[in-house]
Amino acid sequence: MRRLAVLIALFAIFAGTTIVKTVPAQAYSYAAAGAEPLLDGREALFSAVSAGNWEAAQKAVDALKPEFDYLDTHEQPGIKKAFADAIAAKDAAEIKAAFVLAASAEIERRINGARDNLKDYQTAKTLVVKAQRFYTAIAGDLPPDVSKTVSTNLQKALTAIGNPGVFGVGAKKPDPAAFAEAREAVLKALGRPN
Amino acid sequence: MRQNGSIQGAPAITAAASASGARYGFTSALFASLAVYAAAALWLTWHPVALSSDDALFFTRALTRFSVLDFSPQFPGYPGFVALGRLALSISHDPLDALGLTTLLITLSLPPMAGLVAWRVTGRRWRALLAFLLTLACPLLPDMALSLLSDASGILFLLVFLTLLPRNRDEELPFFRIFMAGVALAWAGACRPSDAVLLGTALISALVTTPRIWKPLLIGALTVVVPVIAVISALEGTLYLQEGLRFFVGNATLWGNTPFAAKPQHDNWFVAIAALPGDLLLIGSALLSALVAVWRLRTSPATAAAAFALLGHALWIAAFQNPDHLRHLAPIMVLGGLLLAMMRFPDRKQACFPAAALYALAELYCLASTTDFHASRLPPLAAAIAYLREQPKAAIATNNGVFTLRTLLPRNHIYDMHYPADARLGLATAKGPAYRLTTTAPASGDAAMIFPSRFAGEETMWLVPGNRPAD
Numbered sequence: 001m002r003r004l005a006v007l008i009a010l011f012a013i014f015a016g017t018t019i020v021k022t023v024p025a026q027a028y029s030y031a032a033a034g035a036e037p038l039l040d041g042r043e044a045l046f047s048a049v050s051a052g053n054w055e056a057a058q059k060a061v062d063a064l065k066p067e068f069d070y071l072d073t074h075e076q077p078g079i080k081k082a083f084a085d086a087i088a089a090k091d092a093a094e095i096k097a098a099f100v101l102a103a104s105a106e107i108e109r110r111i112n113g114a115r116d117n118l119k120d121y122q123t124a125k126t127l128v129v130k131a132q133r134f135y136t137a138i139a140g141d142l143p144p145d146v147s148k149t150v151s152t153n154l155q156k157a158l159t160a161i162g163n164p165g166v167f168g169v170g171a172k173k174p175d176p177a178a179f180a181e182a183r184e185a186v187l188k189a190l191g192r193p194n
Numbered sequence: 195m196r197q198n199g200s201i202q203g204a205p206a207i208t209a210a211a212s213a214s215g216a217r218y219g220f221t222s223a224l225f226a227s228l229a230v231y232a233a234a235a236l237w238l239t240w241h242p243v244a245l246s247s248d249d250a251l252f253f254t255r256a257l258t259r260f261s262v263l264d265f266s267p268q269f270p271g272y273p274g275f276v277a278l279g280r281l282a283l284s285i286s287h288d289p290l291d292a293l294g295l296t297t298l299l300i301t302l303s304l305p306p307m308a309g310l311v312a313w314r315v316t317g318r319r320w321r322a323l324l325a326f327l328l329t330l331a332c333p334l335l336p337d338m339a340l341s342l343l344s345d346a347s348g349i350l351f352l353l354v355f356l357t358l359l360p361r362n363r364d365e366e367l368p369f370f371r372i373f374m375a376g377v378a379l380a381w382a383g384a385c386r387p388s389d390a391v392l393l394g395t396a397l398i399s400a401l402v403t404t405p406r407i408w409k410p411l412l413i414g415a416l417t418v419v420v421p422v423i424a425v426i427s428a429l430e431g432t433l434y435l436q437e438g439l440r441f442f443v444g445n446a447t448l449w450g451n452t453p454f455a456a457k458p459q460h461d462n463w464f465v466a467i468a469a470l471p472g473d474l475l476l477i478g479s480a481l482l483s484a485l486v487a488v489w490r491l492r493t494s495p496a497t498a499a500a501a502f503a504l505l506g507h508a509l510w511i512a513a514f515q516n517p518d519h520l521r522h523l524a525p526i527m528v529l530g531g532l533l534l535a536m537m538r539f540p541d542r543k544q545a546c547f548p549a550a551a552l553y554a555l556a557e558l559y560c561l562a563s564t565t566d567f568h569a570s571r572l573p574p575l576a577a578a579i580a581y582l583r584e585q586p587k588a589a590i591a592t593n594n595g596v597f598t599l600r601t602l603l604p605r606n607h608i609y610d611m612h613y614p615a616d617a618r619l620g621l622a623t624a625k626g627p628a629y630r631l632t633t634t635a636p637a638s639g640d641a642a643m644i645f646p647s648r649f650a651g652e653e654t655m656w657l658v659p660g661n662r663p664a665d
Contacts, residue, residue, distance in 0.1 A: 046613075129433075
């Protein structure tokens with residue numbers, strides 16, 4: 001009987017510390033951003049905009065300077081000005097629109113990378129999955145028909161990458177034509193010059 | 195002589211009559227139990243098959259295309275469960291129906307399998323029937339059958355593993371039988387990798403109580419584990435590990451119910467368990483029965499494995515699982531009932547039946563308090579989608595079923611409330627009506643619609659108009 005009492009006591013002490021502890025609630029989602037500064041930084045930006053704190057919004061944009069510098073130079077000329085104008089005008093809708101533009105540029109950048117690495121399954125898949133994460137971040141703001149087109153065609157792009165199979169068994173070769181078609185549909189829906 | 199003979203024969207006649215009565219008594223009880231089982235199966239089958247969560251959506255995708263990084267399904271992939279779903283897909287041809295059929299059949303297999311474990315361990319048919327009934331009365335059984343998730347599959351193959359273990363520490367079993375026990379346990383892991391602690395503690399306990407079975411058990415387990423790991427690594431590569439780390443950290447440290455409310459619905463597991471009628475008694479009895487089984491060190495390998503698995507799982511979920519998801523308690527409830535049915539006391543007068551009766555009463559009380567017996571109702575998420583389909587211009591922010599809403603409501607703007615500032619801004623700039631779909635009841639009671647849960651484990655959802663933080 002003494003052994004049972006000791007067991008119960010040990011279990012109660014161990015379980016008690018874990019069961020009764022208060023769990024801090026934080027954000028978590030399957031659409032978690034991972035190590036993407038633009039996605040990680042957007043909550044600070046939108047939080048400031050929601051609160052009407054435009055100084056904090058400017059700071060949030062400044063924190064993303066390396067990202068915006070890259071996009072402005074290589075993918076989306078004028079994106080820095082779009083954010084600067086929106087903050088100057090204190091226009092929340094314009095901030096959202098600028099973010100959609102930046103995320104669309106990121107989608108284009110990743111899907112182009114996947115196209116150029118189509119023979120490297122792991123790299124191509126990573127890049128399309130990253131593009132999907134950017135899409136997920138702006139899905140709520142896109143017009144419904146655009147959102148559906150992008151979602152469907154990113155899925156098609158993933159299928160077009162093929163897969164290496166298990167030690168070659170069940171392997172599917174990449175389909176460049178199908179990938180190109182999916183890529184074109186995504187970029188067209190997002191209004192990206194192709 | 196005749197008088198003497200009649201006097202001497204009386205006890206024999208009484209014993210025969212008593213045995214005959216017991217046999218008829220058992221047969222009647224068996225038929226009554228099977229009738230209840232058939233009625234429960236019919237009631238479960240009557241429910242519409244509909245998506246109740248994002249995880250269920252991800253499983254339906256996985257039946258046609260397996261890609262963990264692409265949430266087909268979510269990490270860690272559940273390859274065994276997906277394989278079973280694909281088997282069902284060859285019959286039904288529709289991923290949603292196939293998934294419904296898979297979870298229903300797996301869940302309905304739990305009571306007979308629990309009965310088989312009890313019969314195998316104790317050799318008593320009454321105890322087998324008791325285990326069958328206690329599992330059938332598990333309050334989370336409807337949720338396991340209809341949520342389209344993998345919870346029941348891990349428990350089922352754990353029970354198969356327990357059935358195949360030696361009856362006692364000295365019983366010699368053929369190599370193939372222990373090999374199959376290893377296969378069953380590894381398949382349980384392939385179906386439900388997130389129950390690794392439950393299954394790992396069962397394995398360690400079986401090896402500690404009967405070390406001589408390690409070789410066939412390990413060979414059987416590796417027969418499943420090696421091909422599964424080979425398939426996953428061929429398809430996902432090292433990215434799988436990165437995704438795993440991200441998922442684990444997110445799941446373990448960053449959960450929440452509604453960021454607007456800034457706290458989950460249940461602060462901790464004690465609150466979550468106490469909120470369910472009779473559940474404190476149920477979980478308390480289950481834990482106590484496991485501790486008693488562990489205390490009696492000469493228990494059979496299967497009893498020891500079930501007891502350690504229960505305790506290990508209890509500690510795991512207490513530390514690492516979201517208290518809003520009551521379905522994580524299912525292994526504790528099933529194994530608790532099983533242990534009570536198998537429990538033997540040194541003194542025969544200390545029968546386990548009063549404890550089992552109390553457990554059954556707690557189960558039935560919980561079932562009756564939480565279950566809506568109308569079988570035609572949709573799960574809350576599906577009911578919300580049916581309602582919102584009539585409002586194509588509405589913007590909705592939620593953290594329950596974002597992917598499902600986006601898939602089934604393509605004309606609406608859906609925001610992820612796990613990014614509250616984004617969602618709040620999205621609702622504020624919406625051109626149509628704005629709603630929050632949440633599992634936290636608004637304190638002011640101004641919900642536009644309520645989508646009630648159907649049974650324990652399902653969460654009621656509220657559709658709250660406007661863009662205010664939750665009450």
